[in-house]
């Protein structure tokens with residue numbers, strides 16, 4: 001993934017074209033850095049006032065073909081955007097809720113050993129500002145508030161998972177994430193695109209991080225569009241303005 005600098009004239013290039021018809025389009029959207037701006041801590045993200053209405057309008061215009069695909073848990077997405085997306089995939093595809101009233105299902109995968117979380121919390125306590133975020137299928141070591149410790153965090157994460165071949169260490173935005181092998185946002189997108197409301201539509205996936213590349217490639221492979229911030233939309237704010245334009249398109 002390449003990125004553009006503020007001085008790059010391409011930053012000012014127009015956003016991608018609007019879809020031709022919403023009735024034949026499905027929106028599958030990343031959360032952090034896309035639907036919301038990156039914030040100093042995971043709890044501190046804010047939803048812009050018009051975003052829930054934008055997503056509700058898109059649901060109406062697409063026949064409920066609006067999904068969020070996030071690295072976060074589904075419960076966290078519900079906290080920020082309650083009952084807004086039709087389907088939600090969490091933990092990079094390890095969890096799925098197919099419809100608003102459906103139960104959350106988890107892929108049958110081994111959980112990380114409890115000992116990892118205990119050790120990670122002990123390690124985090126020695127680094128002021130760090131955040132240890134547990135997930136069912138992994139954990140995230142955030143160093144945004146202690147950036148000089150990035151290398152130490154990486155070493156700790158790699159040593160922690162030594163000999164556990166089911167997991168790997170993924171670089172994330174100011175964080176290292178211990179992730180389960182075998183799940184990714186591309187697979188999550190394909191699962192959601194097989195659901196009745198999504199099937200037979202062209203997917204538009206938008207994300208901002210290297211974990212989103214699988215979603216981008218899967219959408220493109222299905223004949224749809226895969227977009228990245230800042231390559232295709234200079235900022236998340238510009239992407240959200242584009243999404244609003246989509247929501248306001250005539251049927």
Ligand SMILES: O=P(O)(O)OC[C@H]1O[C@H](O[C@H]2O[C@H](CO)[C@@H](O)[C@H](O)[C@H]2O)[C@H](O)[C@@H](O)[C@@H]1O
Nearest residue numbers: 031032038039040041042070071072173174175
């Ligand atoms: O797949 P996403 O919806 O993009 O989620 C990716 C990770 O996002 C969160 O961490 C990142 O965003 C935080 C809030 O802006 C920021 O403080 C942190 O530095 C970023 O790494 C979230 O905490 C993770 O669980 C997600 O996997």
